[in-house]
Amino acid sequence: MKKVALIGIGKMGISHLAIANQTPGIEVKAICDTSKPLLRAIEKNTKFIGYTDYKKMLTELTLDGVMILVPNAYHFELAKYCIERGIHVFIEKPFTLSYKNSASLVDLANKHQVMGQVGYVNRYNLIFREVKKLLNQNIIGDISSYKNSMIGGVVLKENKGWRNDYKKGGGCLYDYGPHCFDLATYFFGDNVKVQSSILKKVFSTNVDDIVNVTLLHNNSIVGSNYINWSDNTVRKASNNIEIIGKEGKILANKQEFKVFLNEDNIKLNLTKGWNEIYVTDQNTDIFYYLRGEEFSLQLIEFSNMLNGKIDKSISSLESASITDRIIEESKKLNKEII
Amino acid sequence: MDKIIFGDNQFFGVNHKSEYTASKQNKKFQTANDIYNTLEYVNNIGIKSFMFSTHSQLEPVFEKIKNNSEFDDFKLYPCMPYAHKYANAMLELGPFEMIKKFIPGNKIISGLKGAGSLITANPVPLMKLLVDSEMKLLKGLNVQGIFLLNIVTDLLLGLEMYEMLYEFSNYCEKKYNVRAGFFTMNHVKLHDVLVNKIGLNNPIIVSSINKIGFRMNPSKKEVEKILSKNDSYNIAMSFLASGALKPKEASDYIESIKGVSSVLFGASSNEHIKETKEILDSILKTSNWADKALLEI
Numbered sequence: 001m002k003k004v005a006l007i008g009i010g011k012m013g014i015s016h017l018a019i020a021n022q023t024p025g026i027e028v029k030a031i032c033d034t035s036k037p038l039l040r041a042i043e044k045n046t047k048f049i050g051y052t053d054y055k056k057m058l059t060e061l062t063l064d065g066v067m068i069l070v071p072n073a074y075h076f077e078l079a080k081y082c083i084e085r086g087i088h089v090f091i092e093k094p095f096t097l098s099y100k101n102s103a104s105l106v107d108l109a110n111k112h113q114v115m116g117q118v119g120y121v122n123r124y125n126l127i128f129r130e131v132k133k134l135l136n137q138n139i140i141g142d143i144s145s146y147k148n149s150m151i152g153g154v155v156l157k158e159n160k161g162w163r164n165d166y167k168k169g170g171g172c173l174y175d176y177g178p179h180c181f182d183l184a185t186y187f188f189g190d191n192v193k194v195q196s197s198i199l200k201k202v203f204s205t206n207v208d209d210i211v212n213v214t215l216l217h218n219n220s221i222v223g224s225n226y227i228n229w230s231d232n233t234v235r236k237a238s239n240n241i242e243i244i245g246k247e248g249k250i251l252a253n254k255q256e257f258k259v260f261l262n263e264d265n266i267k268l269n270l271t272k273g274w275n276e277i278y279v280t281d282q283n284t285d286i287f288y289y290l291r292g293e294e295f296s297l298q299l300i301e302f303s304n305m306l307n308g309k310i311d312k313s314i315s316s317l318e319s320a321s322i323t324d325r326i327i328e329e330s331k332k333l334n335k336e337i338i
Numbered sequence: 339m340d341k342i343i344f345g346d347n348q349f350f351g352v353n354h355k356s357e358y359t360a361s362k363q364n365k366k367f368q369t370a371n372d373i374y375n376t377l378e379y380v381n382n383i384g385i386k387s388f389m390f391s392t393h394s395q396l397e398p399v400f401e402k403i404k405n406n407s408e409f410d411d412f413k414l415y416p417c418m419p420y421a422h423k424y425a426n427a428m429l430e431l432g433p434f435e436m437i438k439k440f441i442p443g444n445k446i447i448s449g450l451k452g453a454g455s456l457i458t459a460n461p462v463p464l465m466k467l468l469v470d471s472e473m474k475l476l477k478g479l480n481v482q483g484i485f486l487l488n489i490v491t492d493l494l495l496g497l498e499m500y501e502m503l504y505e506f507s508n509y510c511e512k513k514y515n516v517r518a519g520f521f522t523m524n525h526v527k528l529h530d531v532l533v534n535k536i537g538l539n540n541p542i543i544v545s546s547i548n549k550i551g552f553r554m555n556p557s558k559k560e561v562e563k564i565l566s567k568n569d570s571y572n573i574a575m576s577f578l579a580s581g582a583l584k585p586k587e588a589s590d591y592i593e594s595i596k597g598v599s600s601v602l603f604g605a606s607s608n609e610h611i612k613e614t615k616e617i618l619d620s621i622l623k624t625s626n627w628a629d630k631a632l633l634e635i
Contacts, residue, residue, distance in 0.1 A: 021498065041461065044460070
């Protein structure tokens with residue numbers, strides 16, 4: 001059993017704690033948070049030991065892995081501290097708030113032979129994983145372009161809180177952007193350039209609510225990325241992607257995908273025309289389910305990494321650093337928000 | 339407890355198989371009247387139990403139900419806490435108005451109950467407060483059981499806070515004189531905790547049970563094995579696997595396995611509701627369908 005600790009027990013933290021506690025191959029030794037009442041409640045009602053000071057925790061305990069679930073602005077500092085001590089890390093998305101910092105951590109991790117994983121949970125989604133498999137088999141031929149969107153109803157009226165402040169991690173680009181761009185690099189690769197970017201306000205006064213970014217992968221695949229967190233027509237955040245190939249097309253969201261093929265594919269049992277595949281067609285068996293198979297699968301991977309079963313995460317520090325670069329460049333191309 | 343229970347997913351755009359279907363269904367139920375009309379149909383064809391998450395949109399529906407004597411024998415099974423409701427209310431009303439809306443009775447006393455919970459780091463008073471506030475909205479209605487939604491059941495399960503599950507069950511029985519039930523996506527783990535670790539007698543468990551093993555964790559085979567022990571009251575949800583299965587094959591599966599006590603299903607059209615009910619009725623008489631009456635409290 002590999003020993004792990006979690007730093008930062010917010011909303012994501014508590015769900016990661018429950019899943020990690022059930023994940024085979026790892027044992028949660030301690031948790032760390034700056035809130036004393038929270039720690040007291042957790043210590044009194046669960047078996048976990050609590051710390052308020054992560055440095056003290058890392059000195060007193062011998063750990064194989066640490067999960068960094070603190071506010072985004074502290075990811076860099078904590079990840080650096082762990083990596084320098086040779087501890088493998090799981091970091092909630094986004095990796096850090098600057099590409100420079102992310103890239104330096106990639107180098108540092110390589111130097112210390114530390115493995116890292118970033119919480120881009122879409123990469124473990126049963127449907128997106130299946131789509132990726134099909135793309136690897138070149139099922140729709142050479143891909144020319146894609147349309148990738150993420151919409152949700154987060155900011156539906158003027159607000160003066162942290163969401164309206166870039167310095168506090170506000171803005172749709174920083175909130176939804178990471179998931180959306182990461183899905184693009186997952187499918188189409190890390191060799192990517194930001195060709196254009198337009199940020200637009202709807203309800204916010206200081207930050208963007210709608211993002212339009214064109215990406216170019218491998219100098220050949222053109223991607224329109226549309227992100228909008230001021231859309232109240234969906235019940236929860238929704239990712240939709242349309243992938244256009246020479247020999248067909250794929251439409252996918254988290255629960256289902258459709259494949260249009262110009263010809264039958266006997267090997268994969270897909271027919272000419274539209275084929276519909278749902279999450280109910282996938283094997284959903286999981287050791288413990290809290291909020292979707294993908295959240296459990298990503299921690300299985302963290303466990304596999306710590307136990308030496310794999311030597312790299314499919315959501316590695318490298319790929320996550322590219323997402324940070326896309327966000328940074330998308331922001332830079334806008335002198336002001338329209 | 340009835341063998342056939344009607345659910346609410348279709349009313350709120352929840353479909354576990356397809357986002358497109360979810361959105362289509364959501365469009366069908368725009369107003370309280372749309373929901374009420376479907377429940378009226380359900381009641382008329384003889385489905386006498388409705389299980390729902392305590393969604394604010396249902397409040398006007400229940401007002402109408404209260405005023406219609408046709409619903410006198412219609413049983414309600416609230417599932418709580420519907421977390422989105424609190425998050426939305428906080429945004430829309432602000433913290434003070436929200437507290438006023440949800441906290442029943444004397445504000446000072448309930449304030450102390452909740453505050454005490456934070457000071458002593460004991461979550462039990464907070465749990466009681468939440469149950470009370472949900473039940474306040476259902477006052478005067480025929481509530482026959484209180485269910486804990488899977489996000490909370492499974493979180494407590496994951497954190498090994500088993501005592502809270504016991505406290506919840508105990509509170510529902512003592513204060514409201516009804517049985518508690520537990521939704522879960524981890525049937526096997528939860529069954530072990532409820533039966534073996536905290537010793538609940540014949541606990542009510544609601545979990546996915548369907549022919550294709552969709553969301554039967556950790557596996558279809560292991561869930562079937564536990565079901566056949568027959569030491570819990572098992573309610574099958576997702577027996578149609580969100581539409582991946584036709585009612586006939588879905589029912590045939592329920593009939594073929596041991597240990598399913600009731601079936602919870604939802605559908606958006608009257609035609610589908612009737613079809614599913616009739617097929618379920620036809621297997622009711624068979625021997626495998628667990629013939630178990632809930633123990634009186």
